[in-house]
Amino acid sequence: MNIAKHWRQNGARYRLEGQRHRDGTLRFPAQSLQPGEAAADWQPEQLARQGEVFSFTVQRGGAAGFDDAPWTIIALVQTAAGPLVTAQLTDCAPDEVAIGLPVELVVRRIGTPVADGLLVYGYKFRPRLLM
Amino acid sequence: MQKVFIAGAGCTPVREHYERGLLDLALAALGDALDTIPASRVGALYVGNTLGDLGADQGQLGAYIADAAGMAGCEAVRVEAAGASGGAALRQGYLAVASGQHELVVVLGVEKVTDKLDAHLQTAQALGLHGEIEAAHGLTTTGAWALLMQRYLYEHGVAAEAFAPFAVNAHANAVANPNALYRFPISRAKWAGAAPVAAPLNMLDCPTLADGAAAVVLVSEALARRWEAPAVQILGSAAATTTVALAQRADLLALEAAARSGAQALAQAGLSRADIDVLELSDPHGITAVLALEALGYAERGAGTRLAAEIGRAGRLPLAIGGGMKARGDVGGAIGVYQIVELVQHLRSSEAQVALAQCLGGSGSTAVTHILSRA
Amino acid sequence: MRQPLRAVGITGYGVYVPRYRIAAREIARVWADSDGALPVTTKSVPGPDEDTITLAIEACHNALARAAVSPQDLAAVWVGSESHPYSVKPSGTIVAEAIGASRWISAADWEFACKAGTEAVSAGMGLVGSGMADYVLAVGADTAQGRPGDALEYTAAAAAAALIIGPAESALARIEATLSYVSDTPDFFRRADRPYPVHGQRFTGEPAYFAHISAASRQLLADLGRTAQDYTYAVFHQPNVKFPQTVAKQLGFTAAQCAPGLLAGEVGNSYSAAALLGLGATLDVAQPGDTIFVASYGSGAGSDAYSLVVTDAIVERRNRAPLTAAYLARQTLVDYALYAKWRGKIAV
Numbered sequence: 134m135n136i137a138k139h140w141r142q143n144g145a146r147y148r149l150e151g152q153r154h155r156d157g158t159l160r161f162p163a164q165s166l167q168p169g170e171a172a173a174d175w176q177p178e179q180l181a182r183q184g185e186v187f188s189f190t191v192q193r194g195g196a197a198g199f200d201d202a203p204w205t206i207i208a209l210v211q212t213a214a215g216p217l218v219t220a221q222l223t224d225c226a227p228d229e230v231a232i233g234l235p236v237e238l239v240v241r242r243i244g245t246p247v248a249d250g251l252l253v254y255g256y257k258f259r260p261r262l263l264m
Numbered sequence: 265m266q267k268v269f270i271a272g273a274g275c276t277p278v279r280e281h282y283e284r285g286l287l288d289l290a291l292a293a294l295g296d297a298l299d300t301i302p303a304s305r306v307g308a309l310y311v312g313n314t315l316g317d318l319g320a321d322q323g324q325l326g327a328y329i330a331d332a333a334g335m336a337g338c339e340a341v342r343v344e345a346a347g348a349s350g351g352a353a354l355r356q357g358y359l360a361v362a363s364g365q366h367e368l369v370v371v372l373g374v375e376k377v378t379d380k381l382d383a384h385l386q387t388a389q390a391l392g393l394h395g396e397i398e399a400a401h402g403l404t405t406t407g408a409w410a411l412l413m414q415r416y417l418y419e420h421g422v423a424a425e426a427f428a429p430f431a432v433n434a435h436a437n438a439v440a441n442p443n444a445l446y447r448f449p450i451s452r453a454k455w456a457g458a459a460p461v462a463a464p465l466n467m468l469d470c471p472t473l474a475d476g477a478a479a480v481v482l483v484s485e486a487l488a489r490r491w492e493a494p495a496v497q498i499l500g501s502a503a504a505t506t507t508v509a510l511a512q513r514a515d516l517l518a519l520e521a522a523a524r525s526g527a528q529a530l531a532q533a534g535l536s537r538a539d540i541d542v543l544e545l546s547d548p549h550g551i552t553a554v555l556a557l558e559a560l561g562y563a564e565r566g567a568g569t570r571l572a573a574e575i576g577r578a579g580r581l582p583l584a585i586g587g588g589m590k591a592r593g594d595v596g597g598a599i600g601v602y603q604i605v606e607l608v609q610h611l612r613s614s615e616a617q618v619a620l621a622q623c624l625g626g627s628g629s630t631a632v633t634h635i636l637s638r639a
Numbered sequence: 640m641r642q643p644l645r646a647v648g649i650t651g652y653g654v655y656v657p658r659y660r661i662a663a664r665e666i667a668r669v670w671a672d673s674d675g676a677l678p679v680t681t682k683s684v685p686g687p688d689e690d691t692i693t694l695a696i697e698a699c700h701n702a703l704a705r706a707a708v709s710p711q712d713l714a715a716v717w718v719g720s721e722s723h724p725y726s727v728k729p730s731g732t733i734v735a736e737a738i739g740a741s742r743w744i745s746a747a748d749w750e751f752a753c754k755a756g757t758e759a760v761s762a763g764m765g766l767v768g769s770g771m772a773d774y775v776l777a778v779g780a781d782t783a784q785g786r787p788g789d790a791l792e793y794t795a796a797a798a799a800a801a802l803i804i805g806p807a808e809s810a811l812a813r814i815e816a817t818l819s820y821v822s823d824t825p826d827f828f829r830r831a832d833r834p835y836p837v838h839g840q841r842f843t844g845e846p847a848y849f850a851h852i853s854a855a856s857r858q859l860l861a862d863l864g865r866t867a868q869d870y871t872y873a874v875f876h877q878p879n880v881k882f883p884q885t886v887a888k889q890l891g892f893t894a895a896q897c898a899p900g901l902l903a904g905e906v907g908n909s910y911s912a913a914a915l916l917g918l919g920a921t922l923d924v925a926q927p928g929d930t931i932f933v934a935s936y937g938s939g940a941g942s943d944a945y946s947l948v949v950t951d952a953i954v955e956r957r958n959r960a961p962l963t964a965a966y967l968a969r970q971t972l973v974d975y976a977l978y979a980k981w982r983g984k985i986a987v
Contacts, residue, residue, distance in 0.1 A: 138396075142396060143736050145397075147733075147736055147737040148737065148739055160512070161511075162396070162397060179739075187415065188411045188412070188414045188415035188418070188516075189411065189414055190407045190410035190411050190414060190462045190463055190464070190465070191460065191462065191463040192402070192403075192404060192406070192407045192410070192461075192462045193459075193460060193461055193462065194382065194383070194386070194461070195383065195386060195402055195404060196383060196386035196387040196390050196399070196402060196404055197383040197384055197386070197387045198383075198387075198402075199383075199402035200382075200383040200386075202687065205402050207401065207402060207403050207407055207411070208411075209411055209415070209510060209511055209516075216511065216512070217510075217511035217512075217516075218397075218511055219397055219398050219401060219403060219411075219509065219510060219511045220401055221401055221402060221688075223686060223688055224657075224658045224686060227463070232414070232415070232418045239693070239696075239697060240693055240696045240697075240737050241686075241688035241689060241693050242688045242689070242690060242693065243400065243401060243402070243688070244400075244402065252690070252692075252724055252725070254692065254693065254733060254737070255400075255401075257688070262961050262965055262966070262969065263961055263965060
């Protein structure tokens with residue numbers, strides 16, 4: 134069971150926090166500085182909460198902790214004027230998803246909770262409530 | 265740099281080897297490849313393996329296997345680069361001989377997976393993806409290729425059925441390979457009716473993870489000449505990497521590592537892709553083979569599926585002659601070595617002169633390419 | 640009645656109702672001999688990845704959007720629920736982190752059966768009304784559990800509602816006064832570490848729900864010198880459809896006054912969210928100058944009553960976030976099998 138690993142990512146997981154360079158580059162999630170990068174050049178910035186499905190798959194079965202549902206929809210979401218984000222689609226049936234579907238950010242539990250385990254919360258996307 | 269030759273090659277059948285452990289499989293392949301060469305002559309052992317920890321509960325495979333194989337305390341390490349582990353190990357072996365550091369090394373690819381249940385293996389395989397922003401959200405390696413395929417279908421207006429010939433070809437070729445997991449042909453109709461696994465990938469567009477080991481013996485030119493054995497030369501060897509997470513790639517549908525390692529290996533060999541007589545690629549799914557073929561320049565972007573007519577044994581571009589990952593079986597980190605064993609056998613028994621082998625790690629973030637030629 | 644030194648009000652409100660519903664007759668199909676009189680038509684069911692915390696987060700985002708208050712300006716994030724995902728570990732800190740609140744806040748969880756949310760509201764009035772803070776985020780959220788086959792199972796639902804309590808001058812509704820009435824009445828309880836509550840059947844009615852709501856409401860009306868006719872709308876805790884209708888009638892409120900805020904027939908009993916959700920739906924339709932009477936109820940037992948006056952700000956602010964109707968419209972019915980799986984009622 135991981136604990137600190139999830140805590141470290143709270144900004145990205147809960148708020149889609151990435152970082153923007155003074156030259157305008159926006160990346161997600163915030164990354165460790167590469168050799169030669171200056172911390173002062175990067176500021177935290179939240180990605181837009183809206184996006185569109187850029188690609189998707191409906192996974193049957195799944196890895197441990199993700200194998201208790203008949204399917205899981207995972208998408209590459211093109212966030213508005215920002216980076217792609219890989220995330221589950223929730224509140225969405227397989228026949229509702231298509232490339233271009235407008236989606237919005239929600240925070241949900243990720244993975245099946247285990248007894249005595251930390252509950253992991255993080256970003257997912259759902260079809261936009263108000264089209 | 266000195267020339268490097270392949271003096272021996274061997275493998276176990278790819279199976280659900282419930283009765284055999286990782287060491288059993290490794291020793292069987294080593295025995296097959298070394299044949300009459302005493303294990304004590306091995307200067308170094310490079311083990312390509314990706315699931316040893318979570319799949320076989322064993323680390324430090326170098327020492328673990330070298331000692332059991334009687335390699336007399338030689339240098340031995342595991343090389344890990346997800347599905348490209350075998351190719352990466354081969355490159356380490358190649359560099360060791362080419363540099364003059366060793367005159368004889370063994371490259372082993374081994375994977376033992378069937379002790380574990382499926383969900384656990386999916387987790388283990390997904391270690392080749394980005395842990396925090398891909399696998400942590402439930403994405404599997406198969407799912408990653410499905411994301412690429414879905415986008416490919418959309419951008420290029422290609423139907424999923426256009427990928428069927430790659431699985432059909434793999435199965436057709438496996439019939440003649442006694443080491444293949446699935447030695448039966450499949451039809452396009454059967455492919456089209458297969459149940460979805462990670463849409464748009466279906467059951468017959470996905471490989472089965474299974475157990476197996478393959479090994480090759482690399483020697484210096486001096487040793488190859490002394491032995492006068494029918495040898496295959498490694499003319500080119502190149503590895504490249506690109507961004508691990510799909511979402512962070514500059515160009516999603518370009519396998520940049522595959523393109524770079526392929527171009528470098530060909531350049532080193534002084535050859536062009538037109539010189540290649542036979543190909544082995546990481547081809548767990550049709551989309552993977554198609555993107556690799558496009559990266560290697562065999563087709564324009566979006567046109568890779570049109571090569572389907574040419575990938576048969578008699579075609580211009582024979583692909584997956586041993587059955588590929590789909591029908592020979594997905595042996596994880598051993599794939600890169602199985603490819604070499606199959607190509608060595610092919611080069612020794614056919615008119616083909618030059619072969620290209622490329623294996624990919626994760627969703628294509630590592631690529632290792634080797635060019636082989638009949639010596 | 641109680642009134643703060645500094646006048647306070649609701650700066651922003653937000654609701655959330657999960658997408659999924661189960662029909663009461665589907666539950667009756669599994670458990671009852673006949674489908675006779677059912678307490679609700681449908682109830683909301685949280686999706687398999689939802690819990691009180693995730694429900695609360697979305698309601699809070701909606702409240703912040705309406706208030707146009709920076710999350711950094713909140714002084715407290717308080718989450719009332721009887722289904723906090725952790726027994727020990729605050730929901731409040733997770734919600735606060737998720738909405739981007741400052742770390743220099745009070746974050747805490749409240750528990751008082753179905754009035755845990757309004758407890759947080761009243762406390763927020765205290766914090767803002769005393770001048771100690773400008774904005775407090777108070778949430779009622781629940782993913783309530785009913786023992787399979789129990790009468791509660793027909794109604795135990797899921798939803799969240801969040802209010803940002805702030806100074807009256809920038810409020811979309813001023814809170815004129817509040818009053819709480821409590822007694823040790825064990826009509827409904829759940830022991831620590833037990834999955835399902837126990838209730839006293841008809842004992843939950845007259846001596847519990849009706850006695851407490853009536854006491855709090857009558858006293859607040861009397862203190863204000865008002866009657867039911869003085870209000871445009873009224874909202875009462877709604878464990879089913881009949882109870883709030885009955886108590887409203889006893890207090891002199893009409894069905895029309897209660898209609899916009901009576902959602903139990905569709906949503907079920909959303910416990911800590913119920914009264915605040917009804918208030919949210921009422922604010923969705925209210926006009927400047929309208930008055931709203933609200934009384935929550937929590938088993939064990941108590942009631943918090945409030946008197947509100949809607950301001951001009953409501954007109955522009957309510958459209959900054961989805962209206963309750965948008966959540967109610969996107970309903971997907973699930974059968975008992977899927978509901979049982981999602982709610983952890985299948986022993987694996």
